Amino acid sequence: MIQLTQEALLALIHDASTRAAAQAMAQFAAQHPINPPPPSPCRSRKLSPEEEEQRQEEVNSRVSRPEVAQTQEHPFSTAILAEALPASVKVSNLSEYDGTGDPQEHLDKFYAKIDWYDLSDAAYCKVFRTTLSKRALAWFNQLPAGTISSLEQLTQRFLHHFSMNKRVPKTAAFLFTIRQRENEPLRDYMQRFVEAVHEVPHVNHELLASIIQQNLSPGRFKESIAGKPPSTMENLLMRSQKYIRIEESNASDPFLGVKRKGREEEKEQKRKRT
Known part of the structure; x- marks a missing residue:
């Protein structure tokens, strides 16, 4: 009978456990192969300037979609926000109102300009908002979200808020x-x-x-x-x-x-x- 020293016995046990672990890992790898991820198109080649510009336009279009704007607190209703101005319509030369003049005079000038256009009520609301500046724009921005659903409603609130600036006829x-x-x-x-x-x-x-x-x-x-x-x-x-x-x-x-x-x-x- 062969007698092993304690050191030799420990060495045999270590070798056996190492071989068993290696065999177990090889068997697991055979049963569960790991496929490498497909190469990313962005990494495969550099985009041309035209492709880069197109990609940026797609990003911008997603950012400017109506549903994105509607998630923000805006005085206009969702119906007004969802409607865009026709691309063919260019409304220009509209006078601005900064909150210090006669509101009725500004409204009369606005109607005189937009009478030439055939737009929806929602479009007129958006156009009127572009004529506001300084104090008037600050007033509009602090209106409760979604409370403006028509041009009449917007103009009535506008006239009421700035009524102190209305010019009183002289006697x-x-x-x-x-x-x-x-x-x-x-x-x-x-x-x-x-x-x-x-x-x-x-x-x-x-x-x-x-x-x-x-x-x-x-x-x-x-x-x-x-x-x-x-x-x-x-x-x-x-x-x-x-x-x-x-x-x-x-x-x-x-x-x-x-x-x-x-x-x-x-x-x-x-x-x-x-």
Whole structure:
């Protein structure tokens, strides 16, 4: 009987366990083959500039899809967000509203522009939003998500929010403040007065004659109105042209102006004597 030392016995046990482990691994590999992953197309070759551009466009199109935008909190309803502007429509030259002017005036200008286009209500909503800037745009962006579903709803909220900026029509009392200044030419004054009249709707013509008679500096035109009040604004302007020409003629020829002034003073003295 062969007797092994302790060291030899341990060596035999180690060799046997190593061979058994190697056989087990070989058997597992045969039963479960590992297939290498197919080569990636991106790694197989470098993309051409045209292919790279096409790939970038595909990425951009996925990012800009309506369903992506709808996941964000937007004041427009999903129906409005889902509808895109026709590619053939180019709306330009629209005035902007920054939140400081008259909202009704901005809305009137907007309607005057879009009347030329045949768009859907959703498209008009998107176009109107592009006209807002600064404070007005900040107001729109803070509206609750999905609460705007029509152009009428949007414009009504717009007018209500900026109603404090709406220009209030002036009354006839405003016209009494438009007085002729000292040494102000009649032409300049009439221009100022007419501009002021346009700010006052529905002015009574009889009241208008009384106002301008009171506001004019002493002179022949004022006397003419007092003697025969103008019946219309057109009549007032037409009669003023005569006295504007006389005044400008006197200014261009001082000697002629002195002669006319002397004749007027002489007539006035005769009138007083009689």
